[in-house]
Structure formats: C-alpha cells, structure tokens
Amino acid sequence: MATTSRTMSSTNGTARERAPRPATSGARVVRRRRARWIVAGVLLVVGSALLFAIIFVRAGSQTRVLVLTRAVDAGHVLASSDLRAANVTTGSGVATVLASSKASVVGRTVAVPLADGSLLTPNALGSSRALRAGEAMVGLALKPGTFPSGLVPGDHVRVVDTSSASSTTGAAAAPRSVSGGTTGVVMAIGANTSAADGSAVVSLRLQDGTADGVAQLASADHVSLVLVPAGS
Numbered sequence: 001m002a003t004t005s006r007t008m009s010s011t012n013g014t015a016r017e018r019a020p021r022p023a024t025s026g027a028r029v030v031r032r033r034r035a036r037w038i039v040a041g042v043l044l045v046v047g048s049a050l051l052f053a054i055i056f057v058r059a060g061s062q063t064r065v066l067v068l069t070r071a072v073d074a075g076h077v078l079a080s081s082d083l084r085a086a087n088v089t090t091g092s093g094v095a096t097v098l099a100s101s102k103a104s105v106v107g108r109t110v111a112v113p114l115a116d117g118s119l120l121t122p123n124a125l126g127s128s129r130a131l132r133a134g135e136a137m138v139g140l141a142l143k144p145g146t147f148p149s150g151l152v153p154g155d156h157v158r159v160v161d162t163s164s165a166s167s168t169t170g171a172a173a174a175p176r177s178v179s180g181g182t183t184g185v186v187m188a189i190g191a192n193t194s195a196a197d198g199s200a201v202v203s204l205r206l207q208d209g210t211a212d213g214v215a216q217l218a219s220a221d222h223v224s225l226v227l228v229p230a231g232s
Contacts, residue, residue: 062087065096066105066120073113075132077185077205079154079230080106083120095121107153107187136211137187137203140218140225144198147225155186156230157204159214163222182210183228 067086072078083106085099097105097120109126118124131137146162148155159182184206192199202225206214217223 062089063096064099066099066102068114068116068118068120071114071116072110074110075126076110077154077187078106078108078110080152082154088119094119095123097122097125107185131205134208135205136208137205138184138211138215138218140202140204140214140223141192142200142202142218142223142225143221146223147200147202148227151186151189151200151202151225151227153186153188156183156228157186157225158183158228159204159206159210159217160224160226161217161222162224163217163220182206182214184214 064085064087066083069082069084072082076082080102083102085102088096105120105125110124111126112124114120114124147157151157184204186202187205188203190201192201204214204225214223
C-alpha cells in the first residue's frame with residue numbers, strides 16, 4: 001500500500017521527518033465496490049420476490065371452465081360427454097362457463113358451431129327450451145323401471161309402447177316402439193313431487209308428428225324409455 005511522508009522543522013531548528021501514513025484512496029475504492037455489491041444483492045432479492053409474486057398471482061387466477069371435447073354444430077343438444085373441465089387463465093372481459101355449472105348446461109342447445117377444444121361461453125348457448133321447426137316437447141311421468149337409472153339431460157332415448165294388445169288366447173303382444181321407433185332427446189329430468197314411489201318427470205324433445213301419440217301413451221302409463229346412442 002502506498003504511503004506518504006512530510007518533513008517538518010523541530011523546535012531547535014533541525015529538520016525531522018514525520019511518520020508515514022497510509023493513503024486512503026484505495027480504501028475508498030474498496031468501500032464503494034462493496035456498497036455496489038450490497039445494492040445489487042438487495043435489488044436481486046427484491047426482483048426475485050416480485051417475480052415469484054407475479055407467477056403466484058397468475059397461477060392463482062386460473063379458472064376451471066368447460067371446453068368442448070368434440071366439434072358440434074349449431075342446434076346440437078349438449079350431452080355430458082361433449083364437455084370436459086380445464087384450467088385456463090382468462091383475461092378480463094372473457095366470458096366463460098364454470099365447470100361447476102356443467103349440470104345446468106347439459107341438455108341445452110348451442111347457438112353457433114363450436115370446434116373441438118373451444119371454450120364454452122354463455123353467448124354460445126341457446127335456450128334450454130329451444131325447439132326447431134318440426135319439433136315438440138312432451139312431459140312424461142315415468143315410474144321406476146320404465147327409464148334407465150342415471151338418465152340425464154342430453155341423453156338420447158327410444159320411446160317404447162308397453163301397452164298389451166290382447167290376442168284371442170289372452171297372450172300379451174311384445175312391446176313395440178312408437179311410430180316404428182320414435183327417438184327423442186331428454187331436455188330435463190326431475191323427481192315427481194306428487195308421488196313418493198321414486199317416479200320422475202322427463203321432458204322429452206322429439207319430432208312433432210309423434211308427440212301426440214307419445215303423450216297419449218304416457219297418460220295411460222304405457223311408455224318406457226330405452227337409452228340409445230346419439231343419431232340412432
């Protein structure tokens with residue numbers, strides 16, 4: 001380390017040399033460097049904490065919503081298999097349908113074509129009671145055993161006439177499908193509050209030409225529903 005010295009005069013006139021003292025410029029440089037490193041360290045800690053907070057907030061803002069499992073056309077009645085839940089991060093102003101609302105969505109029609117993987121939005125849903133030209137809605141009060149357990153809105157069913165046509169020998173004819181195989185879509189299902197036998201009230205959407213016959217059979221308790229694949 002560099003040192004400096006000065007020559008001073010003594011009281012008797014003789015010159016004497018003052019003890020050398022170290023220079024302070026190097027120490028100042030070291031202190032400044034240390035201060036810079038301390039500031040940089042503090043900024044790094046603060047920046048890391050801020051980054052973690054941003055990631056945590058973004059992860060926490062994810063919402064569990066409904067998306068389509070396949071492409072559907074406008075007018076399609078949503079079934080449970082058409083929908084799945086997904087976690088997404090949506091910006092403000094993006095309307096979605098929560099996964100917890102799935103039960104209220106199944107059985108409703110879609111107002112526009114939707115691609116596979118599309119987010120389901122409220123604007124894409126039609127009325128839960130929407131009927132197209134040539135369609136009708138029939139209410140059926142069904143006893144236990146005349147409809148499949150686990151029947152839900154959106155299921156496709158075949159209507160079967162269970163009335164017994166007696167022959168001359170008194171034998172009962174086999175049950176037959178109404179109008180050669182009438183099919184419909186379950187729009188709603190609920191417990192029959194007027195009965196305590198576990199019966200249910202089913203709202204069935206079907207072709208208008210078969211609605212009257214189905215209603216007449218239902219009023220006589222001669223209707224049974226069979227679960228079938230969509231398009232059957």
